[in-house]
């Protein structure tokens with residue numbers, strides 16, 4: 001049985017790789033070579049990446065692709081996408097081109113409010129707590145003045161602090177429910193620093209509040225943390241066109257529009273389908289969120305919570321036909337930053353943002369929502385016409401050929417060969433070995 005390793009974080013990078021390779025790999029030498037192959041020759045750049053996290057041993061590459069021709073609110077963008085799934089970038093590019101000829105995407109930010117909470121336990125009279133809250137509120141704000149000064153100068157800061165009684169759901173449980181405007185920053189550090197100060201001021205102040213009994217003075221702060229559920233930091237995007245303009249799919253436009261709307265309706269009422277439908281949306285969203293150095297886990301958690309806000313998990317997009325017009329829209333919460341964090345550290349993130357014209361956070365919200373909508377359009381379009389495998393397998397073909405260590409000539413041969421055939425893993429492998437046997 002393996003023994004726990006002591007003092008691991010103090011080892012050098014080489015020592016960590018050495019330990020790991022000997023402990024876990026049949027061929028330690030080969031493992032070391034592969035780990036090191038991914039190191040960057042530029043030592044400064046490598047150090048930057050090493051220091052993003054603890055115990056870095058190497059870099060994990062994801063392709064950074066681009067999807068040009070995104071017309072959003074009359075402005076043309078080339079969107080950076082970091083993603084490993086073949087066909088996502090191609091689908092985005094196709095959807096972008098399709099809609100650029102039909103008026104493009106329209107997007108608007110509905111609200112930009114972020115949320116954080118101090119969760120605490122108070123055993124006592126609710127009215128006295130409410131009085132205390134009103135009494136301490138000015139001090140909550142004055143004690144965080146130095147933290148919020150810069151944000152306020154730029155027009156943001158702490159919007160509101162509310163006391164919420166949650167004792168119906170959990171004994172003695174209350175919250176300071178706080179809202180913030182963090183402008184172009186995602187705001188996690190700002191929000192969490194403010195919350196921790198609120199918690200301290202609130203707890204310390206209670207000890208001196210004379211209207212409290214001795215027990216009431218003992219407020220227990222459980223935790224202070226921002227919420228990744230941001231329903232009031234929300235963006236909307238849509239595309240629409242005349243049904244007759246849906247004329248590129250070897251299917252009569254009206255039939256295409258009807259089938260498309262039906263497919264989205266299914267995702268609205270059927271959670272099994274909704275999850276997959278939204279996964280397609282997230283293909284676009286995560287890829288841009290990642291390329292622009294934002295926190296895709298936060299975005300995922302918040303968006304899926306929003307998809308279940310009415311008590312059942314449902315589609316993030318809606319499709320409709322009104323008269324002769326087809327419309328597809330999305331509305332999602334998104335907490336993004338274009339300053340601070342990785343955005344000012346990672347050279348590729350900086351280039352991704354520059355590629356987008358160094359957008360403000362609200363502009364980036366619109367771009368990301370559009371990337372999600374485009375991806376959904378592309379997925380449903382394939383699903384209701386040719387089926388998803390045709391496009392998928394075309395991109396997957398190269399992955400299979402790479403797995404088989406095909407040469408460049410062989411790849412060229414098979415791309416041509418599978419143009420009019422279905423490229424499954426089996427059919428590609430069989431055709432590949434047949435060709436090699438002949439050679």
Ligand code: MEV
Pocket residue numbers: 085276277278279280281283379380383388
């Ligand atoms: C695959 O990554 C995404 C899709 O499954 C999305 C969908 O079914 O709508 C194609």
